[in-house]
Amino acid sequence: MSPHTFILTLFLILAAIGAAFFIHLYRVSCSTEGPGLKKVGAKRLFTLVLLLAVFLILLSVTLPKSPYYRFTDVVPEKTVHVTAMQYTYMMSYDAFKPDMSDYKPPEGGVITLPAGKPVEFRVTSADVNHGFAIYNDKFELVTQTQAMPHYVNRLRWQFDKPGTYTLLCLEFCSSGHPAMRGMFTVK
Amino acid sequence: MPTLAFKRITSLWIIVVLVLFLSAISMGILMRFAQGSVSPMDPAKFYVLMTTHGVTMIGAWAAASILACNYLMARYVKVSTGLNLFALIGTGVGVALLWxxxxxxxxxxxxxFLYPLPFKAGGGWQAAAANQFLWGLMLLSIVWLIWCLGMVWQILQKYSLPQAFAWQHLSKKEPAVETPPLILITMVSLVGMIVCFITAIILLAMFFSESGWGLSGKPVLEAKLDPLLMKNLTFFFGHTVANEALYLGLAVVYELLPELGGRPKLHTSWYVSLGWNCAVLFILTAFFHHLYMDFVQPQGFQIVGQVASYLASVPSVVVTLISLAAVLYGRGFRWSLPSLMFLVGAAGWIIGGIGALIDATISNNIILHNTLWVPAHFHTYNLMGNVLFALGFFCWVADDFRGTVDPRKHGLKLVLMIIGGFGFVLMFYLGGAYSVPRRFAFYPAELTHAQLFATMGAWFALVYSLGLLLVVLNVLKKCFLVFLPQRS
Amino acid sequence: MFSRILAAAILILIPSLSTLGNEAESVMGGESGIYQRLPDATIHTTEGAVALSTLYDQSPLILAPVFTRCAGICSPFLATLKGNLSKLNAPADFRVLVFSFDPEDTPEDMREMAQHYELENDSQWIFGTTDQIEALTDALRFQSKWNEATRQFDHEALLAGVNAQGYIVLKLIGMQSSTDLGRLVSEIRGGFQVAFPLPKSDTLFTCFRWDPVTGKARPSLGLLIMAIPTIGAGLMVTGISAAARRRRKRAE
Structure with a gap:
């Protein structure tokens, strides 16, 4: 199951449980005779402990998977310097200034990265906040970071499938936002 | 008890909120149809609608929640017609500037308006328009800050500060003065609102330090402020104002739900007091989850973001759900339209919260951040949560103005809103899970499913609007009646 | 009333605070040269000549360009570096190469400089000159300019981290805190910092315009600004409470 389908399924199941609880509440509230809610204190304590336990487990499972802690002990095979600007991405294997005076386009015009090896993107912006979201050839979001002026975010990733990857901007950057695109290939 | 003048100002406010809501919802539907390529729109025009839609909705429902709490506060403390009139006039000028x-x-x-975008229009708008927008927000922030401070003043006329936070309920002894849940929740949320508006004022002042304080603005050539600090401030303000509005909505539910169903009032117990005092603390740090994908944000803040997002849900959910269950469980509860709206609203709030928690998990956020998942969850707890809380209040108060009660359930109207509302947000969730970016005026050809979701979403929103319109017309009619000469 | 006065005070305070933030203006390209390999320049010390590649083969390096005649930043810069390094208490598996970018400096001048900081016998520190100044400073994208009026170089304070493969992995510009230095040390030893700020345009210090606060104050100022709303709200509500209590008492 892809992470996308997993997240949707998880949400739908939890939402259904939530909805069922409220439908149940409505139904019992309509019955003319009833005992009322018994042992409120015990139920409250149970809910509290259950919720805290679930959260504790979730935190310990998910926090280490945060992007800041992944691929930290590797030397990236390739580094791509990215400057986002309204409404495109300038990319090069070498660092360059925002006025593009020392910008060297990649050979063949397209950034090519090795498959199955860790790579690093150093992402910044020349004007406003932008997104740097990598989509695979099925147009599923693989990973992302933000491009913020004055700062460089380092996104490390390993692409296992060769192919063409598309970049879309995921931070609203004015009217050209949906047309802002970039691409690279993985071989 | 509210005076006639206070009823009239409340009524005027409700009319303004509903008119703003109806116009903003139409903008939303137009945008979804445009994204679905049913009626394509020039991107600049789309984003004008998007900006107006967002600012109007967040403002209208924050105002509605404040207003509702203030009306109900009149049962316990002295309220002020003048203050609400002042807020209404200030809001009118602010909205005029914004629009x-x-x-x-x-x-x-x-x-x-993420810095430095307002100053980097690329020819899209003039510096004057940006400053006018920012001044509109500045005016609203100042007016609403005074509004909230005024309400705190009203509460503190009767309750001491610890009593207003219900601290005397923390010990298990029977306290001499009882703080009703309405006062407690209103007080903690107002403090949160005050934090929000001060943040907004600071944020906007920083914008003006760069663009000039005049209404016309001057062209800005160089970025000077720190975009990271500005982004933190923006979401500190934006995230918190949305959450506090929801909490105020819940205060209304605590106050009205038992009474509408013919049940005894809810009382503040030690856990209600503790829960809501904790909620206000957690919610002030949860906003960090908006910056997960800004790796430059110190990692301590990122972790605090996830932990606080989880914890913020604990007190309000445990306390509110158990309180709701205690009110409703097996007691021949008398349902009417407002109480049903509260129940559906609570469900929408919980379901939206589940969506929010999934997104507030950093390892999920990497594939959900700024996809349609974000509007999905906040539309769930706004459109299907806070709006229903406020709307339920409006329905109730429109009758309360005349001292009558409408015992009917108006089932069809509500069913239309439930089907339309949840269908509408489901299309957002589907889009978000399958990587459709938010805030795209049109979708890349490769994202074929995005257009279908958008069109379906728009149709569902129309169904919601139909139910809504039937409810709103009824409320509006009753609100206008308050202005007719009253028989004593 | 109290709250109104507070609100006014905060409103007045904001513009003055926010102008402090204007220092944050930055140039791009501070990360220029990152992950580029250094040229194999020859380093001359009083003990002889050694190839740069021999040095980084042995252990990662921190490069610090200075000149001995400097009347301003070089001295506090090196003193801070020494102090912060000892504060860090990191294992000494890396070395600091202080080299002169002034063609007039000799290895003897550099030895004296080392003596001045009591570092001439510290094996972690190397003080030397190079006959390939331009190649090295170009690779580091180090900015300096001779100022005829002051008879000094206007230059930035640069620390460049070089890993054991000879690649520049991180550059720090301006006076550094021990935290920043910690980042640098961790990075040359193969660690990973997920993001970094670009250097600011005003970091091209002339030796007479040095402001030790710049670069360090901004984050703390930012945190201060983010704390103002909560503190402000607390003060306002407490103020209102006090006023309301007085009024309640009067009414009684």
């Missing part, structure tokens, strides 16, 4: 800056000045940097 002219977008519709006539073409300003479209989004309601979050």
């Amino acid at each position: 002219t800056s977008t519709f006539s000045g073409n300003f479209h940097a989004g309601w979050t």
Whole structure:
């Protein structure tokens, strides 16, 4: 199951449980005779402990998977310097200034990265906040970071499938936002 | 008890909120149809609508929640007609500034106006339009800050500060003065609102330090402020104002739900007091989850973001759900339209919260951040949560003005809103899970499913609007009646 | 009333605070040269000549360009570096190469400089000159300019981290805190910092315009600004409470 389908399924199941609880509440509230809610204190304590336990487990499972802690002990095979600007991405294997005076386009015009090896993107912006979201050839979001002026975010990733990857901007950057695109290939 | 003048100002406020809501919802439907390519729109025009829609909705429902709490507060403390009139006039001028800056000045940097976008229009709008928008927000922030401070003043006329936070309920002894849940929740939320508006004022002042304080603004050539600090401030303000509005909505539910169903009032117990005092603390740090993908944000803040997002849900959910269950469980509860709206609203709030928690998990956020998942969850707890809380209040208060009660359930109207509302947000969730970016005026050809979701979403929103319109017309009619000469 | 006065005070305070933030203006390209390999320049010390590649083969390096005649920043810069390094208490598996970018400096001048900081016998520190100044400073994209009026170089304070493969992995510009230095040390030893700020345009210090606060104050100022709303709200509500209590008492 892809992470996308997993997240949707998880949400739908939890939402259904939530909805069922409220439908149940409505139904019992309509019955003319009833005992009322018994042992409120015990139920409250149970809910509290259950919720805290679930959260504790979730935190310990998910926090280490945060992007800041992944691929930290590797030397990236390739580094791509990215400057986002309204409404495109300038990319090069070498660092360059925002006025593009020392910008060297990649050979063949397209950034090519090795498959199955860790790579690093150093992402910044020349004007406003932008997104740097990598989509695979099925147009599923693989990973992302933000491009913020004055700062460089380092996104490390390993692409296992060769192919063409598309970049879309995921931070609203004015009217050209949906047309802002970039691409690279993985071989 | 509210005076006639207070009823009239409340009624006027409700009319303004509903008119703003109906116009903003139409903008939303137009945008979804445009994204579905049913009626394509020029991107600049789309973003003008998006900016106006966002700022109007967040403002209208924050105001509605404040207003509702203030009306109900009249049961316990002395309230002020003048203060609400002042807020209404200030809001009117603020909204006029905002709407002219977008519709006539073409300003479209989004309601979050992330620095330095307002100054980097690329020819999209003039510096004057940006400053006009920012001044509109500044005016609203100042007016609403005074509004909230005024309400705190009203509460503190009767309750001491610890009593207003219900601290005397923390010990298990029977306290001499009882703080009703309405006062407690209103007080903690108002403090949160005050934090929000001060943040907004600081944020906007920083914008003006760069663009000039005049209404016309000067062209800005160089970025000077720190974008990271500005982004933190923006979401500190934006995230918190949305959450506090929801909490105020819940205060209304605590107060009205038992009484509408013929049940005894809810009382503040030690856990209600503790829960809501904790909620206000957690919610002030949860906003960090908006910056997960800004790796430059110190990692301590990122972790605090996830932990606080989880914890913020604990007190309000445990306390509120158990309280709701205690009110409703097996007691021949008398349902009417407002109480049903509260119940559905609570469900929408919980379901939206589940969506929010999934997104507030950093390892999920990497594939959900700024996809349609974000509007999915906040539309769930706004459109299907806070709006229903406020709307339920409106339905109830429109009768309360005349001292009558409408015992009917108006099932069909509500069913239309439930089907339309949840269908509408489901289309957002589907889009978000399958990587459709938010805030795209049109979708890349490769994202074929995005257009289908958008069109379906728009149709569902129309169904919601139909149910809504039937409810709103009824409320509006009753609100206008308050202005007719009253028989004593 | 109290709250109104507070609100006014905060409103007045904001513009003055926010102008402090204007220092944050930055140039791009501070990360220029990152992950580029250094040229194999020859380093001359009083003990002889050694190839740069021999040095980084042995252990990662921190490069610090200075000149001995400097009347301003070089001295506090090196003193801070020494102090912060000892504060860090990191294992000494890396070395600091202080080299002169002034063609007039000799290895003897550099030895004296080392003596001045009591570092001439510290094996972690190397003080030397190079006959390939231009190649090295170009690779580091180090900015300096001779100022005829002051008879000094206007230059930035640069620390460049070089890993054991000879690649520049991180550059720090301006006076550094021990935290920043910690980042640098961790990075040359193969660690990973997920993001970094670009250097600011005003970091091209002339030796007479040095402001030790710049670069360090901004984050703390930012945190201060983010704390103002909560503190402000607390003060306002407490103020209102006090006023309301007085009024309640009067009414009684």
